[in-house]
Amino acid sequence: MLKTAIDRNLATGVTTVRLDGELTPATVPEVGTVIAKVAAECPPAVIVDLTGLCHEDDPLLSVFATMTYDAQLHWGVPVLLCDAAPGVREGLEAFRTYVALYEDRGMASLAVHANVPRWVRRHLRPEARSAAIARGVTGEACLTWGLEELYGPARLVANELTANAVVHSGGEFDLTLVHTGRYLRIAVQDGCTTMPRCPEGPPVTSTVMRPGSGRGLRIVAAAATHWGATPLLDGKIVWALIRSGHR
Numbered sequence: 001m002l003k004t005a006i007d008r009n010l011a012t013g014v015t016t017v018r019l020d021g022e023l024t025p026a027t028v029p030e031v032g033t034v035i036a037k038v039a040a041e042c043p044p045a046v047i048v049d050l051t052g053l054c055h056e057d058d059p060l061l062s063v064f065a066t067m068t069y070d071a072q073l074h075w076g077v078p079v080l081l082c083d084a085a086p087g088v089r090e091g092l093e094a095f096r097t098y099v100a101l102y103e104d105r106g107m108a109s110l111a112v113h114a115n116v117p118r119w120v121r122r123h124l125r126p127e128a129r130s131a132a133i134a135r136g137v138t139g140e141a142c143l144t145w146g147l148e149e150l151y152g153p154a155r156l157v158a159n160e161l162t163a164n165a166v167v168h169s170g171g172e173f174d175l176t177l178v179h180t181g182r183y184l185r186i187a188v189q190d191g192c193t194t195m196p197r198c199p200e201g202p203p204v205t206s207t208v209m210r211p212g213s214g215r216g217l218r219i220v221a222a223a224a225t226h227w228g229a230t231p232l233l234d235g236k237i238v239w240a241l242i243r244s245g246h247r
């Protein structure tokens with residue numbers, strides 16, 4: 001049996017996946033799916049905590065090489081492994097050309113910050129002027145990061161996501177922006193557990209969704225390359241990705 005726990009850190013933007021249990025042929029797909037889903041949210045980095053992981057055979061550890069490659073190829077998101085038990089660490093040696101392995105989570109976090117991820121967070125109140133603030137923060141980030149071509153659509157997406165949060169969340173919320181090199185991610189995290197409406201019904205897991213039925217989300221869907229929602233125990237994240245032409 002394999003257990004996974006996901007921590008999305010609002011202060012740093014980094015998502016940590018903790019794996020506990022045995023890596024077997026039956027659980028390898030689960031590991032791949034979890035890492036793929038959090039990478040698709042385009043955080044500045046994904047840290048995979050291997051403290052509680054054991055494995056049957058060394059070749060099974062190739063899943064981490066595959067997911068590291070895929071996350072970088074498709075989303076521009078680095079995947080960093082840490083805290084591997086001795087047996088797992090030795091098994092990963094065969095894949096060291098393809099994976100980044102660190103002694104502990106602190107060292108992995110230092111490595112993330114050494115790469116200076118482009119990350120902005122703004123805490124906002126449920127009031128109309130928050131949409132203007134979001135547009136300003138987003139536009140400034142685009143200009144600072146050399147994403148002039150995304151200035152218009154990014155401000156539009158930030159405006160609509162923020163306006164939805166003001167209307168529907170009923171409380172304060174956080175706007176976050178990150179540029180992975182491949183995508184600009186714009187996300188709003190609030191304390192409302194009601195998921196956005198879409199033709200196929202609300203998602204039960206983090207997923208890329210088709211255009212929703214609400215006007216604001218139709219605008220988001222039209223302006224973004226992908227958009228989606230991630231349910232949390234104490235709320236949700238609604239996010240959109242806009243492809244950068246830089247890479």
